[in-house]
Amino acid sequence: MEIRHTATQDLETVMTLYENARAFMAAHGNPNQWGPTNWPPRSLIEKDIASGHSYVCVDGTEILAVFYYIAGPDIEPTYATIENGQWKDPSPYGVVHRIATSHKVHGAGAFCINWAFSQCRHLRIDTHTDNVVMQNLLRKLGFSYCGIIYVHEDHDPRLAFEKVGDPE
Numbered sequence: 001m002e003i004r005h006t007a008t009q010d011l012e013t014v015m016t017l018y019e020n021a022r023a024f025m026a027a028h029g030n031p032n033q034w035g036p037t038n039w040p041p042r043s044l045i046e047k048d049i050a051s052g053h054s055y056v057c058v059d060g061t062e063i064l065a066v067f068y069y070i071a072g073p074d075i076e077p078t079y080a081t082i083e084n085g086q087w088k089d090p091s092p093y094g095v096v097h098r099i100a101t102s103h104k105v106h107g108a109g110a111f112c113i114n115w116a117f118s119q120c121r122h123l124r125i126d127t128h129t130d131n132v133v134m135q136n137l138l139r140k141l142g143f144s145y146c147g148i149i150y151v152h153e154d155h156d157p158r159l160a161f162e163k164v165g166d167p168e
Helices: 008-027 042-051 108-120 132-140
Strands: 002-005 054-059 062-072 093-101 122-128 144-150 157-164
Touching (some): 002 108, 008 093, 042 054, 062 108
Antiparallel strands (some): 002 054, 144 157
């Protein structure tokens, strides 16, 4: 598996991955994170691709996963305030959002998150309280629960996780 920027010609496959992810989440006790609003919208994914922050995990020519990744100081406004806890490290960090996998290859999601962590060695991720699958994956990958943040779009609470490593 390898990670590359998402290309415009990948858009239909990526949107199918998100459609399948909504069905998977609903079947695993998480129908509200993306389901009711058909999140993420096509226009946002087009913007992600144009900005160069959308990535796909591929095996040969097959797309196995998609995610959004960006790094820098204070890049996620919703992370400025955290309740019932605190971030571990105030330094610049990377963020992964909108991760979805095809479920064709076990470990594609972990591969994406580990790739993002390798880019910056300080990664923050949030997830819905019902997304137990993602919470378990994050803990398995060494992330620590830090508290609750609120997503600006719907003011929904999200569980915030962080992983900090030594620079390589």
